Amino acid sequence: MATAAQEQAALVEKSKRLAAYQAVKDYLLPEYTRIGIGSGSTVVYVVEAIAALGPAVTSNMSFYPTGSQSEELIEAAGLRLQYISKLPAGQQLDVAFDGADEVDDDLNLIKGGGACLWQEKIVATSAKRFVCVADFRKLSARLGTTWKKGIPIEVLPMAAPRVLDELVRMGSQNPRIRPGLPGKAGAIVTDNGMWIIDAPFAPLRLPKDVDSANHTDTGSDGVWTVDALADRLIKIPGVAEIGLFYGKNGLEVASGAQKPVAAYFGMADGSVEVRTRPIRGDK
Numbered sequence: 405m406a407t408a409a410q411e412q413a414a415l416v417e418k419s420k421r422l423a424a425y426q427a428v429k430d431y432l433l434p435e436y437t438r439i440g441i442g443s444g445s446t447v448v449y450v451v452e453a454i455a456a457l458g459p460a461v462t463s464n465m466s467f468y469p470t471g472s473q474s475e476e477l478i479e480a481a482g483l484r485l486q487y488i489s490k491l492p493a494g495q496q497l498d499v500a501f502d503g504a505d506e507v508d509d510d511l512n513l514i515k516g517g518g519a520c521l522w523q524e525k526i527v528a529t530s531a532k533r534f535v536c537v538a539d540f541r542k543l544s545a546r547l548g549t550t551w552k553k554g555i556p557i558e559v560l561p562m563a564a565p566r567v568l569d570e571l572v573r574m575g576s577q578n579p580r581i582r583p584g585l586p587g588k589a590g591a592i593v594t595d596n597g598m599w600i601i602d603a604p605f606a607p608l609r610l611p612k613d614v615d616s617a618n619h620t621d622t623g624s625d626g627v628w629t630v631d632a633l634a635d636r637l638i639k640i641p642g643v644a645e646i647g648l649f650y651g652k653n654g655l656e657v658a659s660g661a662q663k664p665v666a667a668y669f670g671m672a673d674g675s676v677e678v679r680t681r682p683i684r685g686d687k
């Protein structure tokens with residue numbers, strides 16, 4: 405008989421799968437030829453859903469990975485692998501699918517829980533439409549509410565101590581270099597030869613919180629808005645990329661944005677909740 409933990413794990417997997425199949429159904433149009441594939445356990449079901457469409461739909465498509473895991477997934481599914489470095493200047497992917505660790509009310513994301521974020525951001529922003537696929541655990545009003553491990557930050561290893569110092573000055577509570585997998589000495593090393601720092605911050609405000617309560621957005625009271633924190637983090641010398649995928653008000657475009665046009669959540673009751681954001685430009 406399954407334990408409660410096993411039942412919960414099965415429910416989560418089922419939810420990821422439901423969300424992935426619905427997202428692929430809605431956003432993978434047969435005329436598309438260039439598709440970005442993100443990283444993580446949810447994307448496994450995205451690739452499964454795409455492969456299930458068969459060569460009649462996928463044979464004209466090329467798939468662009470965000471790291472070694474998605475590269476293997478694409479190849480194992482028999483899909484055509486291509487690299488973002490080969491995408492000519494001035495061209496875009498038609499769509500990119502990826503998971504997330506937490507998604508807030510404005511569709512800002514925390515990503516990088518599995519140590520992939522830099523290539524993910526390049527692929528997501530190379531797409532005309534970026535679509536997020538997740539399960540019910542990832543839904544959150546404000547980033548940092550349920551994902552307590554901290555914002556993943558990819559750093560040049562030699563700069564890690566300096567970055568940690570700066571994060572503490574900015575109010576991060578106990579930022580840490582992420583250790584390697586059990587049995588591996590030292591830090592985890594990303595696909596890009598970098599390290600990851602996980603930096604916990606108090607749950608991040610949205611612009612509406614600042615407007616409604618006369619708060620600041622710059623962390624002066626210990627709480628940052630997503631935009632202000634992201635803008636500050638990316639400027640720290642030694643930071644290669646950050647696991648906040650965000651967008652400013654007034655720049656709500658679909659094409660080339662870090663925020664998804666739609667986020668699909670497999671829910672515990674077997675439904676799929678779809679959240680979209682208002683955009684201008686092409687869909």
Ligand SMILES: O=C[C@H](O)[C@H](O)[C@H](O)COP(=O)(O)O
Pocket residue numbers: 442443444445446447502503504505515516517518519520521524
């Ligand atoms: O580093 C990993 C990526 O950002 C993943 O997309 C993210 O962690 C979500 O992964 P999962 O689908 O396994 O929850």
